[in-house]
Amino acid sequence: MNTQTENKTQxxxxxxxxxxxxxxxxxxxxxxxxxxxxxxxxxxIMPVYDELFxxxxxxxxxxxxxxxxxxxxxxxxxxxxxKVGVAMATSGPGATNLVTGIADAQIDSTPxxxxxxxxxxxLLGSDAFQETDIVGISTPVTKWNCQVTKAAxxxxxxxxxxxxxxxxxxxxxxxxxxxxxxxxxxDFEYEPCKGVRSYIPVPKTNxxxxxxxxxxxxxxxxxxxxxxxxxxxxxxxxxxxxxxEKAGIPSAWTILGASxxxxxxxxxxxxxxxxxxxxxxKLTNECxxxxxxxxxxxxxxxxxxxxxxxxxxxxxxxxxxxEVDKNVKTDVAVIGDSKDSLAQLLPLLExxxxxxxxxxxxxxxxxxxxxxxxxxxxxVKEGLTMGEVLxxxxxxxxxxxxxxxxxxxxxxxxxxxxxxxVTKSNITSGGLGTMGFALPAAIGAKMGAPDREVxxxxxxxxxxxxxxxxxxxxxxKVPVKIVVLNNEFLGMVRxxxxxxxxxxxxxxxxxxxxxxxxxxxxxIDAKRVSKREELADAVKExxxxxxxxxxxxxxxxxxxxxxxxxxxxxxxxxxxS
Amino acid sequence: xxEEIKSYTISLYTExxxxxxxxxxxxxxxxxxxxxxxxxxxxxxDDVFRFVIVVNITEAQAAKIVRQFxxxxxxxxxxxxxxxQTIYTxxxxxxxxxxxxxxxxxxxxxxxxxxxxxxxxxxxxxxxxKSGRRHEIESLRRDLNVFGIxxxxxxxxxxxxxxxxxxxxxxxAFNNHNN
Ligand SMILES: Cc1ncc(C[n+]2csc(CCOP(=O)(O)OP(=O)(O)O)c2C)c(N)n1
Numbered sequence: 100m101n102t103q104t105e106n107k108t109q110x111x112x113x114x115x116x117x118x119x120x121x122x123x124x125x126x127x128x129x130x131x132x133x134x135x136x137x138x139x140x141x142x143x144i145m146p147v148y149d150e151l152f153x154x155x156x157x158x159x160x161x162x163x164x165x166x167x168x169x170x171x172x173x174x175x176x177x178x179x180x181x182k183v184g185v186a187m188a189t190s191g192p193g194a195t196n197l198v199t200g201i202a203d204a205q206i207d208s209t210p211x212x213x214x215x216x217x218x219x220x221x222l223l224g225s226d227a228f229q230e231t232d233i234v235g236i237s238t239p240v241t242k243w244n245c246q247v248t249k250a251a252x253x254x255x256x257x258x259x260x261x262x263x264x265x266x267x268x269x270x271x272x273x274x275x276x277x278x279x280x281x282x283x284x285x286d287f288e289y290e291p292c293k294g295v296r297s298y299i300p301v302p303k304t305n306x307x308x309x310x311x312x313x314x315x316x317x318x319x320x321x322x323x324x325x326x327x328x329x330x331x332x333x334x335x336x337x338x339x340x341x342x343x344e345k346a347g348i349p350s351a352w353t354i355l356g357a358s359x360x361x362x363x364x365x366x367x368x369x370x371x372x373x374x375x376x377x378x379x380x381k382l383t384n385e386c387x388x389x390x391x392x393x394x395x396x397x398x399x400x401x402x403x404x405x406x407x408x409x410x411x412x413x414x415x416x417x418x419x420x421x422e423v424d425k426n427v428k429t430d431v432a433v434i435g436d437s438k439d440s441l442a443q444l445l446p447l448l449e450x451x452x453x454x455x456x457x458x459x460x461x462x463x464x465x466x467x468x469x470x471x472x473x474x475x476x477x478x479v480k481e482g483l484t485m486g487e488v489l490x491x492x493x494x495x496x497x498x499x500x501x502x503x504x505x506x507x508x509x510x511x512x513x514x515x516x517x518x519x520x521v522t523k524s525n526i527t528s529g530g531l532g533t534m535g536f537a538l539p540a541a542i543g544a545k546m547g548a549p550d551r552e553v554x555x556x557x558x559x560x561x562x563x564x565x566x567x568x569x570x571x572x573x574x575x576k577v578p579v580k581i582v583v584l585n586n587e588f589l590g591m592v593r594x595x596x597x598x599x600x601x602x603x604x605x606x607x608x609x610x611x612x613x614x615x616x617x618x619x620x621x622x623i624d625a626k627r628v629s630k631r632e633e634l635a636d637a638v639k640e641x642x643x644x645x646x647x648x649x650x651x652x653x654x655x656x657x658x659x660x661x662x663x664x665x666x667x668x669x670x671x672x673x674x675x676s
Numbered sequence: 677x678x679e680e681i682k683s684y685t686i687s688l689y690t691e692x693x694x695x696x697x698x699x700x701x702x703x704x705x706x707x708x709x710x711x712x713x714x715x716x717x718x719x720x721x722d723d724v725f726r727f728v729i730v731v732n733i734t735e736a737q738a739a740k741i742v743r744q745f746x747x748x749x750x751x752x753x754x755x756x757x758x759x760x761q762t763i764y765t766x767x768x769x770x771x772x773x774x775x776x777x778x779x780x781x782x783x784x785x786x787x788x789x790x791x792x793x794x795x796x797x798x799x800x801x802x803x804x805x806k807s808g809r810r811h812e813i814e815s816l817r818r819d820l821n822v823f824g825i826x827x828x829x830x831x832x833x834x835x836x837x838x839x840x841x842x843x844x845x846x847x848x849a850f851n852n853h854n855n
Contacts, residue, residue, distance in 0.1 A: 234695055239702045243749045244695065263749055296850040297691050297752040421743040 115288045120250030121146035121281040124214065125154050127257040130289040133185050135159045135176065135546055137169035139196075141189025143229060144216030146281040161546070161575060164567035166193050168539035170200020171565070174209050175543030178526045179501055179551070181334070183210040183265050184543065190216045191229030194275070195236065199533060201271045202240040206530030207355060208332060210269035212260050213237075220248040220277040234275050242270030250283030254290070262292035267300025268419045269332060301418060304435030304443055311431045312414045313447035315388050319412075321456045322348045323379070323386035325371055325400075328355035328529075329393015329417060333437030336360065336522045339392065342441050347452035349460050351379035353394045355529040358519035362498070368460045372400040374511040377471075377662045377673055378463035383408050384671040385459075392416040393437045396426040397530065406669035416440050470675045471661050476516060482655030483631060485509050485584045489516035491638040492554055492582070500552040500642075501526060503544055505537035505561035508590040511660045513556040521551075535564030541579045542571055552580070552642065559585040559611050566617070572647050573621040580641050581623075581649045583614055586656050594659045618649035629653035683712070684738045685762050685835045688727040688745055689719055689752040689843045696750050700727060703744050709733055713766075713832030721844055724752065730833050753843050757835075764835035767807035769795070770820055771827040774802050780823050790816045801826060 118126070124147050128136065138160060140148045151160045163169040166188040173184030184204075188197050194215040204211045218227040234246050243263045247256045253276065260272045316322055330339050336359045343350045343360065349368045352359065360367050369376030371383065380402075383389065389411040394400070401407040404426060415422070415429040416437060423432040433440050475486030489512060492500065498520035504513040504527040514525060526544050528536040541555035562583050572579060589607040596604050618625035624646060628637045634652065641648045662673045690696055697716070704711055712730040719726035733741070738756040745754035774797060776783055787794065792806035806816055813830060 235698060238695060238698045239706070245693075294850065294853070295749060296847055298749045419747065421740075421747045423743070425740060425743075 115286045117284055118287045119146065119150075119281065120253050120276070120283050120285060121150045123250065123253045123285055123287050124257065124276065124281070125150040125158065126287060127254050127289055128185065129154065129157050131183070131257070131261045131291070133158060133183070135161065136185035136187055137161045137163050137172040137176075137543065138187030139163060139166050139169055139189070139193055141193045141216065141229070143190035143218055143278050144187060144193070144214075144281075146278070147187070147214070147216065147276075160187075161542075161571065163539060163542075164570045165565065166196030167199050167535065168565050168568045168571065170197045170211070170213065171203070171533075171536050171539035172543035172546075172568075172571075173211055174200060174204050174536075175503060175526055175540030176547035177209050177211060177543075178540070179523050179544040180547035181523070182547070183212055183261055185212050185214070187214045188216070189229065190218055190233070191231045194231060194233040198237060198240065201237055201273065203528050203531040203533045203536065204271035205240045205242065207528065208269050208328060209271065210264040211271035212257070212264050213271060213273040215273060215275045216281070217246065217275045217277045219279045221279070223277070233273065237273045240271070241273050244273040244275070246275040246277070247280050248277045250280050250285040253280060253285065254287060258290060258292040259295065263295065263298070267298075301436050302420060302434045304433060304440045306443060308431060308433045309440060309443045310447060312390070312416075312433050313444055315412055315414055315431060316346055316348075316390065317449045319388035321386045321453065322346065322388045322390060323382065324348050324350035324390045324392060325353065325379070325383075325394055326350060326356045326359060326392040327353040327394025329437045330356060330359045331522055333393060333418065335393070335438035335441050338438055338441035338445065340364075341445050342448065345445060345450050346448045347450075347457075348390070349379075349453070349457050351375070353397070353400055353529070354514050354525070354527065356394060357514055357517075357525035359522050362517070362519045366457070369464070370514060371670070372397075373402070373664050374515065374660050374662065375664075376464070376515070377467035377675060378460040380662065380664060380670040380673040381463055382459060384410065384669065386411050388412045388414065390414045390416070391427075392441070393418070395422050398426070401426060402664045402668055402670040402672075406671070467662065467675065475512070480655075482658075483629065483634065483652060484658060485512040485654050486516050487631070488582065488584060488634065488638070488652050488654070489513060489556075491635055492642075493518040495638050495642040496552050496554065500524065500554045501544055501548065503527065503537050503541040503553060503555045505555075505557040506532045506534045506591075507558040507561060508586070508594065508658070508660045509556050509558045509584040511591075534558075534561035537561065538565045538568045538581065539571070541581070542568060542575070542577055545577050545579045554580045554582060556582050556584065558590060559583055559587060559609060559614075560589045562614070569618065569621040569623060572623060576647070578645060578647050580644070580647070581618075582641075583649070583651045584654050585611065585614070585651055586654050586658070587611060588656060590658075591660070593657070597657070597659065598665070614651045615649070623647050623649050625649040625651070627651040627653065678735045681732055681734055683730060683732050683759055684735075684756045685759070685764065685833065686727070686729040686731065686738070686742065686745070687755045687757070687835070687837065687841070688729070689721075689754075689841070690725045690727060691750040691752070692723065692725045693750045696748070699748055700729075700745070703741065704731070707737075707741070709737070709741070715832035715834055717834075719843075721847065724843065724847070728833060728835050753841070753846060755837070755841065757837050761839070762835040762837050764833050765807050766810055766813060766830060766833050767805065768813050768817075768828065768830040770804040770817070770825055771801050772804065772820065772823070772825055774798065774800055776823050777802060783820070783823060786816070786819050790819075792816065
């Protein structure tokens, strides 16, 4: 924005006018630069919808088919665009239906502003129709929340909400607005929030800590980096790449860190964690310095903590001081913005290469390739594998697609085999593991990055958790590509039953409907493939399509995902079969 | 860090926010930490509130939990201190039948020896107030229990720390930065 238009916007925004609370909601959203939001109307939020109707040339409301879909769509939008996602719902069930999405956004640090309607303030506490204490319910899963009962408080509350959602470590916030606040009047003036005195979003990187980190790295013989989503959230991809390349450090990623550095980068050694790659899991317990960047040592990453990287000195870069020493004891903590911290680190590093050490990763990769990868992506057996579908998608999209995965076996396969070339290309529910995430998140992602190819990879189980969002796709004509990898099982749970419960497949086998017919019922182009010969053409047709497209691939029913670090095992006990 | 379970006093300086108590207690609840006592009041700074919370945990837990508190948007600062690092007290009240004052002359001695104070006396009952350490309050309660207590209530610990808190500095820095 040039300064002229900027001044003009400020002028318009600061001119006081007498308007209703609900109009103030919409004007506040517009002032925050929101041009799209996801939601579902109902009694307690109707005045705001009435204003959305009037402002539809400036702000586009997408009617999802369920409030959970609205929350996930807002997440998908936020994850791909780096902007704040906005979801709206009515009181009571509308608000509670958002909760799963809010919890997902909280644990995956996704900036979200949720606006819920609430009953009249004089009815609060009276068990009024559709009254629910959403502020109380959402407290443990929001970065911040509040209830507004006066029209005059709306602009300030929303300004604070946006500021908190996007600053520092991002997260979801919820603003609950009573109906009397919506219909009441105020003198509207919008001033963006610039700070909250009790809140330090970005602690300043301490140069002494960076120096201490550099000293450890420079002295290391076998350094290893594990980066997480903090790199993407901090827009520090370039800085990370420069650090990795200068110091020659083999670098692995957590599921949410995927795509920050291209998959094919020679120092990219793959994913860590329960279904991560063999080499980085095993060698976590051999490195001498472990450098964690913007990741939080989730238990799915560390396995058994008592035997996690005990031999290594640990350096932890993070924006959130609460992450330091939370799970893994660190030797050096660098608290601050990842972009800033890594930029400070770079000049202090000695240029190095660790050829012999890198070779150890390559050797283990060769083993993983022989035992697992080859069979996954170039299978010779009859049944189709999830891995070969990913390989086809890579080929057709040339690695340019954003992959939105759901939760289960297909998710692990998608993250393991997607050939990421562009950052913010892996949109998945990492921390909460929310089945049903992908379909609505893909809608939001495509709307947040219309120029990108967005491919949702979903299991037959998770697909049916938010299948109603096909209605949103039909109505908005958003051209997302949907791939359901149908194994007729809740595959990941079935895998555990096979490995740890003597194959007692309790409630994991599914008799599925005709997914192609369902998609066609929504007028979405749809195809099913169950033979290898048909796969390449089907994927080609899907990617070539200008419209939304549904592709069901009937895959082998009882394939397993390996490598695997069983629950409670050490990362170095990662299994290949 | 020390793994010994000890009594820690957690002090929070916060904005006055209706939902904050909920956030604070949720942080303990999620970690199965029992709150021994919790007091909130105005602090030395206008518009800033202070929580004094006593919990029995290890130092490692205390350090982690304090960081979780500081992460909350409306918490200005959070600290933890051992008993030795604070000056603390508790207070309590007893409601007792007035007749006992005359029937049991021993009660008068107990009151005198315990440094407690009679707040009010009427025909039916009198109210005794005492502040001090937990064990003093407990021993007074045991002594009086023999004669019968109509009501007993004890308030949470209040504590000030021996070292400086520097919250004002922090708020000043914020104001300067934003002006
Ligand atoms: C909402 C929700 N309920 C239950 C689970 C537990 N769960 C994890 S993976 C999984 C199976 C997923 O099956 P499907 O969607 O068919 O994918 P697949 O593993 O077969 O690829 C289940 C039930 C979950 N993660 N989320």
